[in-house]
Amino acid sequence: MKKLINQVDNIVNEMLDGMTAAFPQYVKRLEGFEVLVRAAGPSEKVALVSGGGSGHEPSHGGFVGRGMLDGAVAGAVFTSPTPDQVFEAIKAVNGGKGVLLVIKNYTGDVMNFEMAADMAADEGIEVEQVIVADDVAVENSTWTTGRRGIAGTVFVHKIAGAAAEAGLKLAEVKRVAEKVIANVRSMGMAVNPCTVPAAGKKSFELADDEVEIGIGIHGEPGTHREKISSVNDISDKLLAKILAEGIYAAGDEVAVMVNGMGGTPLMELCVANKHVKDVLDGKGIKIAKTLVGNYMTSLDMEGFSITLLKLDDELKKFLAAPADTPAFVQF
Amino acid sequence: MASEIYECLSKIAGIISENKDFLTELDREIGDSDHGINLARGFSAVMEKVNPEDADIGATLKKSGMTLLSKVGGASGPLYGTAYMEAGKVLAGKTELDAEGLKSAFEAAIAGIQKRGKAVKGEKTMLDAIIPAYETYSQKLSDGADMITALEAACNSAREGVEYTKTIIATKGRASYLGERSIGHQDPGATSSTLMLEAVLDVLKGK
Numbered sequence: 001m002k003k004l005i006n007q008v009d010n011i012v013n014e015m016l017d018g019m020t021a022a023f024p025q026y027v028k029r030l031e032g033f034e035v036l037v038r039a040a041g042p043s044e045k046v047a048l049v050s051g052g053g054s055g056h057e058p059s060h061g062g063f064v065g066r067g068m069l070d071g072a073v074a075g076a077v078f079t080s081p082t083p084d085q086v087f088e089a090i091k092a093v094n095g096g097k098g099v100l101l102v103i104k105n106y107t108g109d110v111m112n113f114e115m116a117a118d119m120a121a122d123e124g125i126e127v128e129q130v131i132v133a134d135d136v137a138v139e140n141s142t143w144t145t146g147r148r149g150i151a152g153t154v155f156v157h158k159i160a161g162a163a164a165e166a167g168l169k170l171a172e173v174k175r176v177a178e179k180v181i182a183n184v185r186s187m188g189m190a191v192n193p194c195t196v197p198a199a200g201k202k203s204f205e206l207a208d209d210e211v212e213i214g215i216g217i218h219g220e221p222g223t224h225r226e227k228i229s230s231v232n233d234i235s236d237k238l239l240a241k242i243l244a245e246g247i248y249a250a251g252d253e254v255a256v257m258v259n260g261m262g263g264t265p266l267m268e269l270c271v272a273n274k275h276v277k278d279v280l281d282g283k284g285i286k287i288a289k290t291l292v293g294n295y296m297t298s299l300d301m302e303g304f305s306i307t308l309l310k311l312d313d314e315l316k317k318f319l320a321a322p323a324d325t326p327a328f329v330q331f
Numbered sequence: 332m333a334s335e336i337y338e339c340l341s342k343i344a345g346i347i348s349e350n351k352d353f354l355t356e357l358d359r360e361i362g363d364s365d366h367g368i369n370l371a372r373g374f375s376a377v378m379e380k381v382n383p384e385d386a387d388i389g390a391t392l393k394k395s396g397m398t399l400l401s402k403v404g405g406a407s408g409p410l411y412g413t414a415y416m417e418a419g420k421v422l423a424g425k426t427e428l429d430a431e432g433l434k435s436a437f438e439a440a441i442a443g444i445q446k447r448g449k450a451v452k453g454e455k456t457m458l459d460a461i462i463p464a465y466e467t468y469s470q471k472l473s474d475g476a477d478m479i480t481a482l483e484a485a486c487n488s489a490r491e492g493v494e495y496t497k498t499i500i501a502t503k504g505r506a507s508y509l510g511e512r513s514i515g516h517q518d519p520g521a522t523s524s525t526l527m528l529e530a531v532l533d534v535l536k537g538k
């Protein structure tokens with residue numbers, strides 16, 4: 001394993017201090033906790049808290065700032081943060097209007113965030129939660145934990161964050177977040193796996209000519225592997241699964257995200273995005289907004305995911321609203 | 332001399348630490364490569380919190396559970412944290428483990444895990460080791476066996492449970508995303524809970 005690290009155990013700690021040092025105008029660290037909150041402190045609006053294991057940078061700390069999150073909790077690499085950490089974040093960002101937790105659908109994340117929500121409720125803080133489950137690679141059935149939350153989560157941060165900034169009440173911000181969740185779908189693939197620093201070796205093995213389809217964002221293997229083909233072919237496969245959901249039809253307006261998994265050149269993401277646009281154009285689906293880049297990564301994994309979000313007037317308005325965070329700035 | 336509960340926890344921490352890489356490797360195959368790392372971090376924190384003089388089994392387990400909850404993370408943190416805290420509740424005030432006490436601790440731990448994880452037997456989780464172990468333990472006690480004999484048999488059932496997890500598809504936790512590809516791999520959580528039971532047996536036998 002070759003990594004630019006000091007001590008494996010100290011990576012998250014050092015990363016958070018490094019982020020705070022780079023973006024003091026946006027974020028500060030809660031002393032003694034793995035939590036980033038807005039530098040300006042809480043304001044009188046609904047607050048949004050998200051988080052999860054580390055290794056997905058810029059998620060989630062990179063989206064703390066005006067128009068998006070109020071707090072982000074960082075667990076160990078690919079490990080959900082613990083309830084006490086989430087609870088501290090909730091207390092720190094609460095401005096009296098309640099707190100919405102944006103949780104990605106993983107067994108551990110849901111359990112830890114729910115325990116934190118119980119602790120906050122005991123202290124009289126109004127807390128609601130939404131669970132993002134946008135990954136179409138996993139079938140949503142009684143036979144699985146349910147679909148995973150992946151890159152589509154960033155759209156929840158953006159749009160629910162704008163709704164909170166606009167002064168909507170907690171129940172309304174939650175409604176908007178749930179509307180995003182109902183209309184967002186993603187699917188990803190890997191050309192090469194990632195290496196979890198503490199494990200020291202690749203999270204799965206791929207031959208030189210193989211790719212893994214349907215990966216999650218924690219280095220877990222995907223649904224199947226196959227011989228590598230062109231990025232257009234691969235994009236077609238990912239899009240086919242997303243479009244098969246029956247959410248996106250001719251005449252609809254969507255937001256597109258072509259998300260890098262951490263080790264993918266922007267050049268390749270742009271090539272993929274060109275094809276996504278061609279395919280959607282061909283189907284008469286109008287693209288209102290495109291994001292291309294590293295939003296929800298998986299350490300040094302090479303690969304990408306495609307996300308589509310169907311927009312209505314309300315979602316479009318909040319998506320277009322200003323945001324000012326380390327990893328997402330829009331005027 | 333160290334208390335019984337301290338010896339048990341210390342033995343568990345030692346076994347988890349020895350098997351850290353093994354558990355992580357099992358998790359790499361069907362999960363996210365962190366089970367051994369997270370548990371080892373949690374139990375080394377537990378060992379910093381407990382003292383050899385801590386005699387109250389219930390209070391010590393509760394303290395251990397709280398520590399696991401705040402140090403392990405992932406799914407195993409809340410699950411083991413809850414299991415230890417629930418077991419601690421029923422053993423409050425006790426300073427020596429007896430056969431019935433262990434049985435009720437087993438029951439409380441299982442109920443806690445099920446409530447938190449919303450899982451049942453047969454979903455390729457830690458419950459596939461713990462529930463058969465409990466059933467055997469309880470059966471052996473009603474057959475008139477002593478605590479150690481019953482726990483020995485329970486550990487066998489736990490190991491069989493781990494073997495059984497190789498044959499089934501995961502429907503809970505991260506391995507469930509793999510579908511049929513999870514077959515052939517043993518569940519890391521079932522494995523770690525079996526190691527914990529074996530540690531307790533070891534301590535009780537050594538008395």
